Amino acid sequence: MGKLGWTLALLFAVLVGYIWYEPTFDPESLRGARVVVTGCSTGIGEQMAYHYARLGARVLITARREARLKEVVAKMKELGAQEAIYVAGDMGKPEDCERTIQTAKEKFGGLDYLVLNHVGTSYKSKKAFLWDGDMEFLHDHVMINYYSYIRLASLALPLLHKTNGSLVVVGSIAGKIGNPFTTFYAATKFGLDGFFTSLRQELVMQEINVSVTYCVIGFIDTEPAQYFQETFQMSKDIKPSPPSDCAMAIIKGGATRQREIYYPWGNAWFATKLRPLIPDLIDYGARSVFPPLKEKSPLFTVDKH
C-alpha cells in the first residue's frame, strides 16, 4: 500500500472508531441523582421511570392522569427508587410547568437531570393527516410539544447550573429527516433540535457546565406508533424497537453527557448522517414504506372559492 492507501486506511479507522465509540456508563453515577422526567404514564417515559428507580435515583415524574401516576410511582418504589414522587399536570399550561420544577426544588433540594419526554395532542384527535391547514391543531401541538419543553428547560436551568446537571430532550428521527404525515410533529422536533443546539453553544460560551442531549428516536413499540403504522398502512417490515431499551439508551446518553444519541442505532444514525449528503434518496426511502395515497388533502379537494 502506498502513502495514500495508508492515509485513507487511517482516516477510515478513525471514522469507524468515532462512529462506534461509546463512553462508559457508570450506573452508580445515578444513585441518589435527582431527576425529573415528563410524560411517564406510558411508553418510553414510563420505562425511563423504572430504569431510574432500579438505579436508585430520586425521581419526579409527570403526566396528566393522576391514577396512572400513582401506579407507576408504586412500582418505582418496589424497584428501588430512593424517592419517587409525581406531579399530575398538563405541560401545555405554564403553571403546571412551574409546579413541576418548584416541586423538584422543594422535595429534592436541587436537580441533576431534566428529561423532556412528554407528548401532547394525540394523533387520534386528528381527522386528516395530510397537512390540511388546521392552524388550531398546530397551535395546541406546538404549545405542548415545543413551547413547554423550552419553558421547563428555562425554569430548570438555574438549578442544573448549580449541579453541573444535564438536559435531555427526547427528539425524533422525524426531527432530522422528512417523514410524511408528521408535519406538525416534525415541526416541533426539528424546532427543538434548533433551539437546544443553539442553547448548547450559549452555555459553552458562558462556561456553564450543563450538558444538552438531543435524542434521535426511531420507530418504537408504543401505542401511538402502532396506531400510526395501522392508520397509514406502513410496511410491516419496519419492526418497532422495544421502549425499555430505548429508555435505557436515553438514560445512558444523558448520564454520559452525549450531544446526541441515536436509537435504534442503525436507522436513526444513518438517516441523520446521510440526509445532508443524499437528501432525495433519504426522502424517497421515508416515503416508500407507505402505500400510494388514495386521496388528497382537503386543501386541494374542497373548493373554497
Ligand SMILES: *[C@@H]1O[C@H](CO)[C@@H](O)[C@H](O)[C@H]1NC(C)=O
Ligand atoms: C462544575 O463544573 C465546573 C467546571 O465547569 C467546576 O469548576 C465545578 O467545581 C463543578 N461544580 C460541581 C458542583 O460539580
Ligand SMILES: *[C@@H]1O[C@H](CO)[C@@H](O)[C@H](O)[C@H]1NC(C)=O
Ligand atoms: C462538567 O461537569 C461534569 C459533571 O459534574 C464533569 O464531569 C466535567 O468534568 C465538567 N466539565 C468541565 C469542563 O469542568
